[in-house]
Amino acid sequence: MRALTWHGRHDVRVDTVPDPEIVNPRDAIIEVTSTAICGSDLHLYDGVIPGMLSGDILGHEFMGRVVDVGPGSTLKKGQRVVVPFTISCGSCFFCKSKLYSACDNTNPAEKQDMTEALYGHSVSSLFGYSHLTGGYPGGQAEYVRVPFSDVGPIVIPDGMEDDDVLFLSDILPTGWQGAENADIKDGDTVAVWGCGPVGLFAVQSALAMGAGRVIAIDEFPNRLALAGKLGAEVIDFKRTNVLEALTEMSGGLGPDAVIDAVGMESHGFAPDTVMDNIKQNVGIGADSAHALREAILCVRKGGTVSIPGVYGGMLDKFPLGALMEKGVQVRSGQTHVQRYLPDLLQRIGDGDLDTQFMISHRLPLEQAPTGYQNFRYNQNDWTKVVLKPGTQVN
Amino acid sequence: MTPAAPAPAGPGDVSVSNSVWPMYKDYLPIHRSFRNRDPATLWLAGGLGALLGVAAITFYQVRGRNRVSYRPPDDAPVRAARRQRGRATVTGRTITIDRPRSEIYAFWRDFGNLARVMENVRDVSVEDGVTRWTIRGPAERDVTILTTVTEEVGDERIEWRSTDASQIEHRGRVILRDAPAGRGTEVTLDLEYLSPGGELGRFVAKALQAEPHLQARRDLKRLKMLLETGEIATNANRRSAA
Ligand SMILES: NC(=O)c1ccc[n+]([C@@H]2O[C@H](COP(=O)([O-])OP(=O)(O)OC[C@H]3O[C@@H](n4cnc5c(N)ncnc54)[C@H](O)[C@@H]3O)[C@@H](O)[C@H]2O)c1
Numbered sequence: 001m002r003a004l005t006w007h008g009r010h011d012v013r014v015d016t017v018p019d020p021e022i023v024n025p026r027d028a029i030i031e032v033t034s035t036a037i038c039g040s041d042l043h044l045y046d047g048v049i050p051g052m053l054s055g056d057i058l059g060h061e062f063m064g065r066v067v068d069v070g071p072g073s074t075l076k077k078g079q080r081v082v083v084p085f086t087i088s089c090g091s092c093f094f095c096k097s098k099l100y101s102a103c104d105n106t107n108p109a110e111k112q113d114m115t116e117a118l119y120g121h122s123v124s125s126l127f128g129y130s131h132l133t134g135g136y137p138g139g140q141a142e143y144v145r146v147p148f149s150d151v152g153p154i155v156i157p158d159g160m161e162d163d164d165v166l167f168l169s170d171i172l173p174t175g176w177q178g179a180e181n182a183d184i185k186d187g188d189t190v191a192v193w194g195c196g197p198v199g200l201f202a203v204q205s206a207l208a209m210g211a212g213r214v215i216a217i218d219e220f221p222n223r224l225a226l227a228g229k230l231g232a233e234v235i236d237f238k239r240t241n242v243l244e245a246l247t248e249m250s251g252g253l254g255p256d257a258v259i260d261a262v263g264m265e266s267h268g269f270a271p272d273t274v275m276d277n278i279k280q281n282v283g284i285g286a287d288s289a290h291a292l293r294e295a296i297l298c299v300r301k302g303g304t305v306s307i308p309g310v311y312g313g314m315l316d317k318f319p320l321g322a323l324m325e326k327g328v329q330v331r332s333g334q335t336h337v338q339r340y341l342p343d344l345l346q347r348i349g350d351g352d353l354d355t356q357f358m359i360s361h362r363l364p365l366e367q368a369p370t371g372y373q374n375f376r377y378n379q380n381d382w383t384k385v386v387l388k389p390g391t392q393v394n
Numbered sequence: 395m396t397p398a399a400p401a402p403a404g405p406g407d408v409s410v411s412n413s414v415w416p417m418y419k420d421y422l423p424i425h426r427s428f429r430n431r432d433p434a435t436l437w438l439a440g441g442l443g444a445l446l447g448v449a450a451i452t453f454y455q456v457r458g459r460n461r462v463s464y465r466p467p468d469d470a471p472v473r474a475a476r477r478q479r480g481r482a483t484v485t486g487r488t489i490t491i492d493r494p495r496s497e498i499y500a501f502w503r504d505f506g507n508l509a510r511v512m513e514n515v516r517d518v519s520v521e522d523g524v525t526r527w528t529i530r531g532p533a534e535r536d537v538t539i540l541t542t543v544t545e546e547v548g549d550e551r552i553e554w555r556s557t558d559a560s561q562i563e564h565r566g567r568v569i570l571r572d573a574p575a576g577r578g579t580e581v582t583l584d585l586e587y588l589s590p591g592g593e594l595g596r597f598v599a600k601a602l603q604a605e606p607h608l609q610a611r612r613d614l615k616r617l618k619m620l621l622e623t624g625e626i627a628t629n630a631n632r633r634s635a636a
């Protein structure tokens with residue numbers, strides 16, 4: 001089959017690789033019909049997440065048709081499913097507590113050593129991501145082996161388009177969990193850093209959860225405009241001092257909750273960003289966290305910091321003083337996708353959530369490298385790229 | 395002001411055959427100022443010295459405060475100690491498996507099952523109460539460990555020890571306890587390897603000990619996967635690679 005493979009920093013290629021087959025009883029094989037490029041893939045593309053190997057198949061946002069099942073799978077051939085990017089067993093303590101991305105049993109035992117050394121404990125596996133999280137072949141491919149297929153995938157009713165439901169695999173639940181973690185009370189003011197796909201869904205979710213005001217922060221006019229259309233007020237951080245603006249816009253109080261939907265590759269020409277980037281370049285530090293530092297300074301006393309943005313390593317220059325002195329609470333995590341799927345599918349069906357508005361480009365799988373390049377360097381216009389393995393380059 | 399101790403040699407005094415030094419030596423503040431005995435330099439040297447002094451005192455303070463011999467024993471298992479003494483390597487690990495004790499005990503007591511979860515074990519067979527563990531050795535040569543059960547308490551613990559005929563001297567035990575809050579069973583595996591017999595035995599024992607905590611940890615995790623989910627997770631895309 002054809003699949004997008006990682007070969008190093010800024011080097012991804014569509015290669016021919018062996019087709020997957022059923023390996024374990026609970027496996028299913030999915031023929032991919034739609035798969036997206038995510039901001040998390042950009043962290044891999046930029047080489048800032050540790051634990052990648054040359055030849056790894058990327059992609060963790062995908063859906064398709066079931067073409068083969070193991071004896072332990074509950075899926076049936078021919079069903080259309082969206083697959084969560086977190087691989088979860090459904091039967092460990094964490095899965096039973098609905099902490100699916102903390103699953104104990106999906107990260108192969110020999111992969112857990114490195115994760116334990118770095119994070120203290122191993123976490124669940126993710127498709128198409130670092131070997132710290134299992135190194136499972138991902139979904140930017142024609143076929144995917146989906147382990148524990150009786151727990152993750154959600155069956156999509158006929159009549160719903162791929163592009164309506166594809167984002168159930170990751171960014172919609174991620175934006176939703178980001179807002180849920182912000183502990184929003186009716187009428188709250190919520191500030192969201194980053195108007196990428198995750199930030200945009202966080203804006204939409206925060207409004208759905210009763211936020212009185214959502215203020216979205218980014219530098220790209222087109223992305224800010226999308227947030228504006230959802231009902232957010234916007235701040236361009238290149239033109240405006242964010243701390244001052246947010247304090248003024250919230251009557252001197254500061255936002256009740258702040259959401260960091262930027263993650264480990266913060267933009268901007270701030271001194272801490274320059275330092276972080278130097279460290280990223282020489283490989284001694286993973287995280288560039290200007291947005292997070294700023295968010296912690298901006299949030300009101302006793303407020304909540306929600307971090308859906310991804311971080312991988314050891315951060316320094318962290319405003320722990322502000323966090324402690326202001327009595328702020330922090331919540332974070334890879335998304336427990338399985339927890340949200342039935343509810344979010346229902347909301348999409350009811351027309352409560354718009355999921356297609358952010359898709360700017362649809363490309364055949366063969367053009368995935370172009371998609372990566374533009375999603376990385378042309379962020380204003382390329383807001384979300386969906387790859388269609390079934391279609392040909394014309 | 396009293397002059398400081400004799401000034402250390404500046405970079406210009408070091409016998410560097412490199413022709414770059416002469417070119418730049420006038421720009422090197424240390425070189426220039428030591429010759430001139432600029433008071434600012436003396437202050438700088440004094441300051442640096444004081445800083446080093448404080449650092450050294452702090453180091454000894456912290457080290458003294460953390461000295462193990464002053465410490466009363468704690469409740470942690472020995473294998474979690476920062477340093478182990480003696481010739482044996484003790485390794486082990488505790489893991490919680492969401493299954494009743496009886497089920498885990500039954501699985502373990504049937505030693506043949508363990509070849510499925512133990513990475514280095516190729517085969518396990520039992521004959522006349524002696525368990526023969528075939529361990530993957532270097533260059534396709536296998537090593538055999540022969541063990542007998544030395545103590546067992548149903549649903550609670552099994553202890554075993556190598557026989558004289560074994561190529562490696564080994565002791566091990568598994569202990570099962572009810573986990574709190576109905577979370578299943580806490581399984582503790584302790585392994586000890588002693589001086590091995592023969593060249594091959596030495597090699598394998600070394601390999602087993604190279605990363606003392608890995609073996610027990612990985613084996614227990616695979617056991618947990620098998621008992622909780624019915625399979626052992628792998629990222630392999632093809633059966634041949636699994
Ligand atoms: N928690 C999870 O499970 C999960 C899942 C998916 C994605 N993520 C993470 O969420 C983050 C965002 O993902 P995405 O797909 O939206 O990525 P993206 O790269 O498309 O969006 C990031 C946005 O942040 C903006 N930005 C950069 N620096 C900023 C700053 N200093 N202030 C304000 N905005 C700034 C960028 O301009 C960009 O629009 C990534 O870190 C991604 O890895 C997390």
Ligand SMILES: [Zn+2]
Binds near residue numbers: 170
């Ligand atoms: Zn993603």
Ligand SMILES: [Zn+2]
Binds near residue numbers: 096103106
């Ligand atoms: Zn689990």
